[in-house]
Amino acid sequence: MSAAEFAAGFRADFAADAAATVPGEAAWTPVCSLGDIPALGARRVRRPDGVDIALFRAESDRVYALLDRCPHKGGPLSQGIVFGESVACPLHNWTIRLSDGRAQAPDEGCTPAFVVKVEGDQVYLRREQLLAPIATRAAASCGGDCGRAA
Numbered sequence: 001m002s003a004a005e006f007a008a009g010f011r012a013d014f015a016a017d018a019a020a021t022v023p024g025e026a027a028w029t030p031v032c033s034l035g036d037i038p039a040l041g042a043r044r045v046r047r048p049d050g051v052d053i054a055l056f057r058a059e060s061d062r063v064y065a066l067l068d069r070c071p072h073k074g075g076p077l078s079q080g081i082v083f084g085e086s087v088a089c090p091l092h093n094w095t096i097r098l099s100d101g102r103a104q105a106p107d108e109g110c111t112p113a114f115v116v117k118v119e120g121d122q123v124y125l126r127r128e129q130l131l132a133p134i135a136t137r138a139a140a141s142c143g144g145d146c147g148r149a150a
């Protein structure tokens with residue numbers, strides 16, 4: 001698979017730690033190999049604040065990262081069913097778009113999305129996003145227009 005990267009609202013002002021991070025390769029943290037994420041499945045990555053990131057491998061074989069918390073009632077999206085470029089929450093079956101974490105109509109809300117890079121078999125997340133407070137990520141990822149807090 002070729003390198004894949006998508007921007008989902010990255011901002012450079014997430015955490016004090018981020019201020020010390022020079023943009024570039026040093027800011028990427030290897031989190032797993034591509035083979036660690038099952039096809040049409042997910043793998044969780046621990047964050048310091050206790051709220052995990054869920055890495056998803058979509059039908060296109062592209063990798064996406066969302067906070068592992070449904071915008072409805074906090075269901076673990078990593079345990080949902082991945083189909084196409086979306087995941088169905090295991091609790092009440094809301095459909096969440098993997099590219100930006102938005103719930104699909106008629107449902108409303110979003111969960112924070114994170115930038116992912118895949119090079120060869122290695123999957124990377126941005127270090128500052130792993131360390132960022134969740135409330136900041138929620139506002140950054142959805143532009144603050146979904147009306148939902150993380």
Ligand code: FES
Nearest residue numbers: 070073075089092
């Ligand atoms: S918690 Fe995800 S659909 Fe209800």
